[in-house]
Amino acid sequence: MSLANMVSGLLGGTPCTGVLVRTAVNIGSGATHKTSQFINALVVLLIVGVGAPVFVYLPMPVIAAILVTSSCRLVPLAVMDKLWHLDRPEFVILISVGSSASSPMVLLAFSLVHSSPYSG
Secondary structure, three states, X not given: OHXXXXXXXXXXXXXXXXXXXXXHHHHHHOOOOOHHHHHHHHHHHHHHHHHHHHHOOOOHXXXXXXXXXXXXXXXXXXXXXXXXXXXXXXXXXXXXXXXXXXXXXXXXXXXXXXXXXXXX
16 A cells, blocks of 8 residues: 555546445445445445535635544544553653644645635
């Protein structure tokens, strides 16, 4: 998958993280069978196929807000709580890595809002 992400970046594409997100959704919803991945992929295909014309009319800050909200829901708060109580140095590493990875996303969100024609 890392090779696919590098090639995708070189060609101007987006990273291939759909499998990880689908797995997190399946785990969160309690799916245990292999066909759940297939059903999830079909639902995503249906949403993209039917909903793509609608997404054209969404402003970029709205799309950014949807992506930020979706990614925040993937943060394992229960694991972070256990880590805080069991191994604080590991918790500090987790927060450091998470902060450095999310800071470009936060800066991008602010720049999208700031450059929006609707911002004062």
